[in-house]
Amino acid sequence: MPETILQVENLTMHYITRAGAVTAVDDVSFTLTEGESLGLVGESGCGKTSVANSLMKLLPDNARIKSGRILFKGVDFVPLNEAQMRPYRWRNIAMVFQAAMNALNPVYRVSDQIIEALETHLSPYPFDQARQRVAELFVMVGLDPRLMDQYPHEYSGGMRQRAVIALALACNPDIIIADEPTTALDVIVQDTLLRQLQTLQARIGMSMIYISHDIAVIAEMSDRIGVMYAGKLVELASAEEIFHQPLHPYTIALMSAFPSVTGPRRALQTLPGEPPDLLDPPTGCRFHPRCLFASDRCREQTPRFQDYGGGHYVACWHPQEKRV
Amino acid sequence: MTSTEPLVRVESLRKLFPLNQGLLRPATSFIHAVDGVSFAIAPGKSLALVGESGSGKTTTGKLLVRLLDPTSGQVFMRLKDTDVDVTALKGSGVREFRRHVQMIFQDPYESLNPRRTVYDTVAEPLHVQGIGNVLHRQERVAELLALVGLTPPSTFMFRFPHELSGGQRQRVAIARTLVINPALVIADEPTSMLDVSIRASVMQLMQRLAEHLHVTYLYITHDLAVARYMSDRLAVMYLGKIVEMGDTEEVLHHPQHPYTQALLSAVPVPDPRWKRTPIEIKGGVSKPVNPLPRCRFYERCPLAAQICTDNDHPSLEDKGAGHYVACYRA
Numbered sequence: 001m002p003e004t005i006l007q008v009e010n011l012t013m014h015y016i017t018r019a020g021a022v023t024a025v026d027d028v029s030f031t032l033t034e035g036e037s038l039g040l041v042g043e044s045g046c047g048k049t050s051v052a053n054s055l056m057k058l059l060p061d062n063a064r065i066k067s068g069r070i071l072f073k074g075v076d077f078v079p080l081n082e083a084q085m086r087p088y089r090w091r092n093i094a095m096v097f098q099a100a101m102n103a104l105n106p107v108y109r110v111s112d113q114i115i116e117a118l119e120t121h122l123s124p125y126p127f128d129q130a131r132q133r134v135a136e137l138f139v140m141v142g143l144d145p146r147l148m149d150q151y152p153h154e155y156s157g158g159m160r161q162r163a164v165i166a167l168a169l170a171c172n173p174d175i176i177i178a179d180e181p182t183t184a185l186d187v188i189v190q191d192t193l194l195r196q197l198q199t200l201q202a203r204i205g206m207s208m209i210y211i212s213h214d215i216a217v218i219a220e221m222s223d224r225i226g227v228m229y230a231g232k233l234v235e236l237a238s239a240e241e242i243f244h245q246p247l248h249p250y251t252i253a254l255m256s257a258f259p260s261v262t263g264p265r266r267a268l269q270t271l272p273g274e275p276p277d278l279l280d281p282p283t284g285c286r287f288h289p290r291c292l293f294a295s296d297r298c299r300e301q302t303p304r305f306q307d308y309g310g311g312h313y314v315a316c317w318h319p320q321e322k323r324v
Numbered sequence: 325m326t327s328t329e330p331l332v333r334v335e336s337l338r339k340l341f342p343l344n345q346g347l348l349r350p351a352t353s354f355i356h357a358v359d360g361v362s363f364a365i366a367p368g369k370s371l372a373l374v375g376e377s378g379s380g381k382t383t384t385g386k387l388l389v390r391l392l393d394p395t396s397g398q399v400f401m402r403l404k405d406t407d408v409d410v411t412a413l414k415g416s417g418v419r420e421f422r423r424h425v426q427m428i429f430q431d432p433y434e435s436l437n438p439r440r441t442v443y444d445t446v447a448e449p450l451h452v453q454g455i456g457n458v459l460h461r462q463e464r465v466a467e468l469l470a471l472v473g474l475t476p477p478s479t480f481m482f483r484f485p486h487e488l489s490g491g492q493r494q495r496v497a498i499a500r501t502l503v504i505n506p507a508l509v510i511a512d513e514p515t516s517m518l519d520v521s522i523r524a525s526v527m528q529l530m531q532r533l534a535e536h537l538h539v540t541y542l543y544i545t546h547d548l549a550v551a552r553y554m555s556d557r558l559a560v561m562y563l564g565k566i567v568e569m570g571d572t573e574e575v576l577h578h579p580q581h582p583y584t585q586a587l588l589s590a591v592p593v594p595d596p597r598w599k600r601t602p603i604e605i606k607g608g609v610s611k612p613v614n615p616l617p618r619c620r621f622y623e624r625c626p627l628a629a630q631i632c633t634d635n636d637h638p639s640l641e642d643k644g645a646g647h648y649v650a651c652y653r654a
Contacts, residue, residue, distance in 0.1 A: 043519035043521060156608055158608055186376040186377055186546070186608070187546070187548075187587060187590045187591055188586060188587060188590045188605065188608070190590070190592075191589075191590035191591075191592070191602060213520065215520065215594045216549075216591070216592035216594040217592045219592065219593065219595055220592045220593070220596075222596075240597070243594070243595055243596055243597075244597075253521065255594070257520050257521050257523070258520055258524075258549075258594050259524075259527075259547075259549035259550055259553050260549050260593060260594050260595070261548050261549045261552055261576055261588060261591050261593070262595075262598060265552060265553070268527065268528060269524065270521070270524045271521035271524070272525075274489050274492075274522065275519070275521075
């Protein structure tokens with residue numbers, strides 16, 4: 001039985017804005033076991049990136065974790081201050097950022113940026129060992145080590161994203177959080193990168209949280225999948241169950257709105273309306289204004305996130321059992 | 325309208341962009357963005373142009389609406405039962421032509437003027453073309469807004485883009501495109517910026533409008549899954565060339581060009597049970613700067629042989645039932 005490495009309990013996080021508090025993450029709970037790959041999927045503004053940033057405690061000044069716990073091997077990250085948090089970042093939890101263009105500093109050589117991470121988080125780190133480690137990391141992510149002393153602008157988009165992955169892997173983290181790492185890339189480059197990431201994850205035995213809006217990419221990358229909507233985790237189950245026995249009406253709608261190049265060409269289902277404004281979220285279940293099965297209860301009471309058997313969690317008053 | 329005559333016919337279209345041009349120094353290297361592209365679209369049918377970034381699909385779209393002038397080649401459009409050479413049009417001829425051809429852009433946050441109301445934006449083509457009076461225009465705009473699902477129109481007419489969501493903005497852009505009843509609409513990645521749940525409804529809207537208003541689409545996208553839903557025929561572009569073209573389902577189920585095969589095998593499938601068999605191809609897309617006279621895909625092709633580098637880029641050949649492939653080895 002693999003051990004739980006990360007346990008998130010009732011995490012609630014909001015941003016203080018001039019217009020009021022925006023609850024971007026609302027009562028989210030999940031666990032991550034060793035070596036597991038968990039996918040978080042949802043549309044823009046659903047809070048998936050805010051969850052990732054909360055786990056690393058890399059939050060802007062106007063963000064507050066209101067309640068909940070983030071337990072990494074039993075240590076709660078929530079009450080830790082910057083200095084107390086620093087030892088965990090990069091050594092235990094590292095992040096592969098979304099925009100490869102901005103994740104690297106354009107005026108430093110790629111090798112120096114990785115060496116800086118090594119020296120900061122694993123000090124003291126002898127310089128020639130560090131260079132050797134960079135070369136090793138380059139080979140791991142499929143880059144030519146001879147290119148390590150080049151600048152980011154000399155790399156193509158795919159190479160830059162590989163360098164960002166190398167940077168995240170530098171300190172051998174237990175958990176890697178990948179936030180839309182392939183969104184800006186062409187399909188063929190995306191495909192080779194995804195397969196490399198999978199191979200690396202299996203080889204190193206690290207856990208991964210993979211965040212994307214792309215259901216197809218999530219399907220390929222995850223053992224378990226969490227579906228987010230308007231700051232809430234609405235369903236969490238194995239990839240197989242999310243795709244073939246989804247219970248939440250939003251998950252079902254999302255699945256049938258997604259075009260595929262394989263299989264029969266079935267009509268795409270559309271979802272009425274738009275995601276809610278988080279400054280003034282709907283009462284009860286946040287999905288009720290767009291839900292086909294909404295009842296009075298959905299309008300009044302927030303459904304609890306509970307296990308429907310075998311670790312298939314769903315927050316819905318009327319879970320649907322549809323086989324896709 | 326006779327259905328046998330294509331609405332648009334593109335012949336050997338080329339667009340080269342000079343790279344190192346100086347004030348008095350002529351350019352010596354060129355990006356061959358579009359390099360000898362030919363296709364035709366029958367009225368009421370839609371063609372998807374698919375390719376990775378840098379394949380020349382957007383440039384082709386811009387050449388068709390005359391936002392760019394081609395280096396060589398021609399575009400013919402069937403208007404009032406005669407073929408008009410679009411590339412030879414000048415001044416008022418271009419304006420007249422734009423009554424029949426419109427373009428939808430990718431980013432609804434950039435393609436709408438933030439200082440103009442929905443009414444101003446949608447009515448603009450009517451104004452430019454001098455169609456109708458104010459009353460007629462208001463009626464027409466209201467009709468279009470209802471058609472694209474922005475109902476009731478009166479609540480949307482005088483809003484500004486910042487008051488609309490991404491999906492609603494793209495609907496406004498679609499309404500503007502269709503307000504003058506164009507025969508051909510060039511849609512350049514109109515749904516790539518939208519969220520999944522919104523994207524499906526915009527795709528459905530475009531399909532419904534095509535049937536309803538007899539619009540012919542040239543649908544430009546990098547997403548093969550989206551192309552599958554939006555087109556009757558599919559053309560795959562690689563470095564300025566069409567490498568494969570045919571009936572959409574036929575191309576997707578029986579791809580013959582090694583590039584199409586690699587592209588299809590790389591598309592992630594939204595089903596964890598599906599096991600893909602990836603095809604290894606080397607490297608990424610390069611830039612078509614002064615390309616050598618050989619197959620454009622030679623460097624990355626798993627089937628590359630002597631014949632592919634001894635000869636110029638292969639021409640499209642009909643492999644049966646209108647399935648065209650440009651490959652010596654397929």
